[in-house]
Amino acid sequence: MKMKKVSSMLLVAAMALSLTACGGSGGGSTDEANATGEASNETASSDGAVNLTIWSPTDKEAVEAWWTEKLAQWNEEHPEIQVSREAIDRSDSYAYENKITTAVTSNDLPDIFYVDGPTVSYYAANNIIVPISDYFSEEDLSDFVDSTVAQCTYNGELYAISSTESSVALYYNKNYLTDCGVDVADIDSRTIDNPLTWSELAEIAQKCTTDSYVGTHIIMDHGEGLSYALEPMFISNGKDFISDDGAVAEGYINSKESVETAEYLANMIANGYANIDPIQDEFLNGACATMLGGSWDVSILEGSAEFDWGVTYYPVSDTTKKAVSPCGDWSAAVSKDCQNVDAAGEFLKWLTNTENTATYAAAIAKPATRNSSYQEEAMAEYQSGPRAMFVEQLQNTAVPRPRTPSYSVFSTKYAEAMTNIFSEAASSHSVDTAYIQSELDGVVAAFQEDYDMYYAN
Amino acid sequence: MSNPSKLSGRKRNERVAAYIFTIPAMFLLFAFLVVPILYTVRYSLFQYQIVRPDNILFVGLQNYQKLLSDENFWLALKNTVYFTVLVVPFQCVLALALAMLVSSKFRGVAIFRTMYFSPQLTSMVVISILWTVLYNSNPNTGLINSFLTSLGLEPINFLSNAKTAMNSIIFMSGWQGAGYQMMIFLAGLQGIPRDQYEAASVDGANKVQQFLYITLPGLKGTIKYVVMITMIQAMKLFTQPYVMTQGGPKNSTKTLVYYIYTQGFQQGNFGYACAVAAVFFVIVVVMSLSMKKLIAETN
Numbered sequence: 001m002k003m004k005k006v007s008s009m010l011l012v013a014a015m016a017l018s019l020t021a022c023g024g025s026g027g028g029s030t031d032e033a034n035a036t037g038e039a040s041n042e043t044a045s046s047d048g049a050v051n052l053t054i055w056s057p058t059d060k061e062a063v064e065a066w067w068t069e070k071l072a073q074w075n076e077e078h079p080e081i082q083v084s085r086e087a088i089d090r091s092d093s094y095a096y097e098n099k100i101t102t103a104v105t106s107n108d109l110p111d112i113f114y115v116d117g118p119t120v121s122y123y124a125a126n127n128i129i130v131p132i133s134d135y136f137s138e139e140d141l142s143d144f145v146d147s148t149v150a151q152c153t154y155n156g157e158l159y160a161i162s163s164t165e166s167s168v169a170l171y172y173n174k175n176y177l178t179d180c181g182v183d184v185a186d187i188d189s190r191t192i193d194n195p196l197t198w199s200e201l202a203e204i205a206q207k208c209t210t211d212s213y214v215g216t217h218i219i220m221d222h223g224e225g226l227s228y229a230l231e232p233m234f235i236s237n238g239k240d241f242i243s244d245d246g247a248v249a250e251g252y253i254n255s256k257e258s259v260e261t262a263e264y265l266a267n268m269i270a271n272g273y274a275n276i277d278p279i280q281d282e283f284l285n286g287a288c289a290t291m292l293g294g295s296w297d298v299s300i301l302e303g304s305a306e307f308d309w310g311v312t313y314y315p316v317s318d319t320t321k322k323a324v325s326p327c328g329d330w331s332a333a334v335s336k337d338c339q340n341v342d343a344a345g346e347f348l349k350w351l352t353n354t355e356n357t358a359t360y361a362a363a364i365a366k367p368a369t370r371n372s373s374y375q376e377e378a379m380a381e382y383q384s385g386p387r388a389m390f391v392e393q394l395q396n397t398a399v400p401r402p403r404t405p406s407y408s409v410f411s412t413k414y415a416e417a418m419t420n421i422f423s424e425a426a427s428s429h430s431v432d433t434a435y436i437q438s439e440l441d442g443v444v445a446a447f448q449e450d451y452d453m454y455y456a457n
Numbered sequence: 458m459s460n461p462s463k464l465s466g467r468k469r470n471e472r473v474a475a476y477i478f479t480i481p482a483m484f485l486l487f488a489f490l491v492v493p494i495l496y497t498v499r500y501s502l503f504q505y506q507i508v509r510p511d512n513i514l515f516v517g518l519q520n521y522q523k524l525l526s527d528e529n530f531w532l533a534l535k536n537t538v539y540f541t542v543l544v545v546p547f548q549c550v551l552a553l554a555l556a557m558l559v560s561s562k563f564r565g566v567a568i569f570r571t572m573y574f575s576p577q578l579t580s581m582v583v584i585s586i587l588w589t590v591l592y593n594s595n596p597n598t599g600l601i602n603s604f605l606t607s608l609g610l611e612p613i614n615f616l617s618n619a620k621t622a623m624n625s626i627i628f629m630s631g632w633q634g635a636g637y638q639m640m641i642f643l644a645g646l647q648g649i650p651r652d653q654y655e656a657a658s659v660d661g662a663n664k665v666q667q668f669l670y671i672t673l674p675g676l677k678g679t680i681k682y683v684v685m686i687t688m689i690q691a692m693k694l695f696t697q698p699y700v701m702t703q704g705g706p707k708n709s710t711k712t713l714v715y716y717i718y719t720q721g722f723q724q725g726n727f728g729y730a731c732a733v734a735a736v737f738f739v740i741v742v743v744m745s746l747s748m749k750k751l752i753a754e755t756n
Contacts, residue, residue, distance in 0.1 A: 098722055104508045126508045212597065222703050276617045279590065279598045287597055409724045416705060423706030426594070427618045450724065454506050 135345030246404030552638030645679030
């Protein structure tokens, strides 16, 4: 009897679960933790003050604390413009972007929202965000690294502004490299004018591929990470993903040079020098000897690595020796639904001033976008060591991802193509140039269809 | 003695009351099911970039025309059918086997029931992440490959090889879903009178014969129900490819629902995504009706 009861209770639970599962399939979960009280879309309160709301992805505790402190400070100093923020869970996925898309269709956008660098063009071309050039003078912008200004500019207008940047370089496990007979001192001594070349990287990866670990790590993830971390390789070999005006992919991503680049990367997988599906924190866990890793990995490795490690400049193509490095980060933009663009512009100017940029960058452990911020005490760690190397890359070799409204189509299709190329290489242990060409041609077709349908005049 | 006119009056009142009671449910169904379906059909006739509702263009049946020649759509349909055709028998047989196991009376059986049912109580996203790690191609990190290499076998690229990715998803999906069907089968098994087994055993029927001639016929209704709900659930496959493979490699795990999602939300082709969704809706409705008819006929 008791057993029957248990069975029926379990059945009820299962039914309830299946019903919930049916209802919850769409969209993404949002953590609507509010740092400074109830967010509101009302433009003006009864006392005449302007209310502004901000959406940005939820972040670690230090960043959330930074927002609370800074907004409290702003709200106290500016009773006429009251700002509140809603932290939206990103879930390492597209939950945040989906929320923005939904808000666009229901005209329910906040006044200010954060967008990932390469999507600025998409939001700008679709009139979802408005220009903010009026609030940032030439002199202001000259203090920002070129890459961030370029990424946030569309059709000659500034559409977003960012406090932080990011970069990628080659991390190496000194213990493993020494064990495998690699000259670590040589890698340590490399400069921005004399980085490792692809063939040198391949040689290190080959030497360091053992039964216990692989030689390198080239796949950050199977989505945006593939564009973000690998685009500089394509540029270094002579061809970018898309034309400078963001309109043409034919002859770029499917060019001879690009096929060569993809071939080089696929060879790493085919030869077993890199894993096709690396675990998270593969380098930190000692499962690979070198890694194309982000600037954010410095603090993680400093805190947890149990081995001696170093980081050197992003590798260059043997043919051109042209140094290029990844960049890009989340930027604040003013939405089309904002009723007080002037107030939003004024707030963004304050939010990205030298001091706030420095403290925010320190809290989120990323390089700052403003050159003057590096003089601030909060950025003291960036004066030397691995962090200084990333800043040097940002100031000298960083190239933003393509500025095209069809970026998301390009990026998803490119990630799909590269995953297919890697998959083919992993299963056949060889690299098929014709297959690479056909996959990259597929990227061109998808991009061009979207661009021609929605954006070509 | 009852008064016929009074009775019919009461019946009428009951009928009216019944209709009134259904109003809230009908309203919710209308608002959250019928209206979205109508909107889906409507938008499928437009060229509609999701973030530009102010700039939609009527294109008639153009999206449907495109769909007919879209090899990705046909591939997604093929993958969805492949998944359904394999996962339904696998999951149902597994569920029935588990139900038979846990229907026996022995000490600690409740623990096994709970264990087999527990994957149902865990989020599919969590399970997908867990299995992604289990399936990892590197024997140093993937538990299954570590086991295979310890037996002297070659490691398998479960999720990064187009030939094995969907089968790997089928296996883990069957494992995850079987617990729920097991509970339904268990309820069905408990509905079969014990005396039938006793009579059969007196007549000399062995366990296999008892299963074939008592258990299976006794579970006929349950099996039909389980197959139907599993089939409809299987057609909606989304979470596993989304989390584990992003539809790859080589599109081998791209399903229809995943394709609708990528077209609509990642690429913003909302009009086209609606056309695919409308076709998918028709497929599921036709499939459900055929199943219903089939069940009615066999009854």
